[in-house]
Amino acid sequence: MLRKVYGQVFETVNVALGFISLTAIAIGAFSTFTGLGLHLITKAGVKTIPEERIESLTTFGMGFCLCGGVGFAGAVVAAASAANFLDAVDKDEEESRTSGNNNCVVFKPSDSVQQEPTDSLYLYQLMNLNGCRTLDGKLIVGRIEDELNRKVIIYDKLDSFDTNMLMEIFDTDCDEDKLIGKAFSSTLSRPRDAARDFIDFHRPQLQFKADFGTDIEKCLGCRNFHGADKVVCGYHPYGWDSSCICPDWQPDKNNQRAYFPYERSEILQRLNQDIEPNRAYLSKNDDGTLTLWDNHTLRRFHFSWAGILLEDSNDSDKLLELGEHARLLSYIQYFAARAVIEFDYSAKIDDESKTVKGYCYY
Structure with missing residues (x-):
């Protein structure tokens, strides 16, 4: 921070020096040309000021021009150095930002x-x-x-x-x-x-996205995708509009991508089939994370697309019985196997209400 302040102060002083140098050059040029003009007039026989004063004025102007030129050149060099220095400081600040x-x-x-x-x-x-x-x-x-x-x-x-x-x-x-x-x-x-x-x-899907009312993203990477003439493919001309994964989806060998283990929607869908009966649900977030919702105990667990528990997340819970570094698959197995017991207290409440019925309170 101090380096940047010093650099800005130096830049301000340097600008002032450059302005003074330009002023000196202007005054020197005026004095020099004035002295030369008077010298020529004197040569022509017109009496103006003494010859000594004309020479002093010319010398003075040339000296000012020389000093101003040196100062301006120095200011230019210093300005370039200051700019490089400030850029380096900005780059350091750009490349390093400190968190808690x-x-x-x-x-x-x-x-x-x-x-x-x-x-x-x-x-x-x-x-x-x-x-x-x-x-x-x-x-x-x-x-x-x-x-x-x-x-x-x-x-x-x-x-x-x-x-x-x-x-x-x-x-x-x-x-x-x-x-x-x-x-x-x-x-x-x-x-x-x-x-x-x-x-x-x-x-391939983006250029036809406006032509189809279905979720065209489900066709990503599918070799059967056609798209032209408002036809998605030969199997499903108007697209696959069910919530599950299209059963005819086949990878295009010429247009394949690598994915994290739990990045693809069809993987999450299979996992949800195991845990949804026990009131748990796994959802994908666009920021590279997953959220495992436990609707029975109102807890939530955050994971990366690679299945790693995000322990630095402030609103993420943790199942200590699974260990400190348990991954998503361990959590899925836990929620798939746990028994959810629901208690119906309505009959008990009716019995209690009948017991206290008729009592008077003073």
């Missing part, structure tokens, strides 16, 4: 990070960053990497085309702010490439 408990969150542009080909699956999230000169109010896509005592967010900016396509994919009603927090997965390590790959995967 001294956990540091560092933002790094993808161009500044060496990318290595891996078989990893990354979770990307749409976000905006306020308070930085270069990113203030702009939408970015980033992935979070955990390091010792800090989180590093590798990010790229989104252009207007990507933003518009993502708003259409996530159905945000053309509201860019509603994109903030939305998440998707990709095997690509660069955020911009991952966003383009995610958009390309949805593109």
Whole structure:
């Protein structure tokens, strides 16, 4: 913070020095040309001021021009240095934002990070960053990497085309702010490439989305999808409008994506078939998380799409009997096997009401 204050003070002083230097150049140029003009008039035989004063005026003007030029050149060099310094400070502030408990969150542009080909699956999230000169109010896509005592967010900016396509994919009603927090997965390590790959995967359905009244997203990645002439496919010309997964969905080998274990809706649907009879329900959130609702005890548990319990979530419960690091599948097995016993107290209340009937209270 002090570095930025010093840099801004230096920049202000430097601007003042540049203004003074330009003023000196202007005064020196005026004096020099005035002295030269008077010298020529004197040469022509017209008496003006003494020759010594004319030479002093010319020398004075040339000296002012020289000093002003040196000062202005120094101000330009200093201004460039100050700009680089402030940019470096802004970049440091942009790349490091501190949250509670001294956990540091560092933002790094993808161009500044060496990318290595891996078989990893990354979770990307749409976000905006306020308070930085270069990113203030702009939408970015980033992935979070955990390091010792800090989180590093590798990010790229989104252009207007990507933003518009993502708003259409996530159905945000053309509201860019509603994109903030939305998440998707990709095997690509660069955020911009991952966003383009995610958009390309949805593109076949997006261009026909207005023509169909059904949930066209259920056709994502299906090799049977047709879309032209308002026909979804040969099996279901008007689309699959049931709440369950289409039984004729088949993966398109030329347009496949990798998913987290519990990212796909059909996986969650199968899990819900096991736990819904026991008053539990698993729902997917667009921010890369899952919520397991226990409607019997009014508790809720938050997991990542990978099935990891989010222990840092303030409103997430935990089943201590399953262990500190139990994953989603253990919770699903617990809720699928538990016995929900409902008690009907209505008869007991009727009996009690009959017992006290007729008593008078004073």
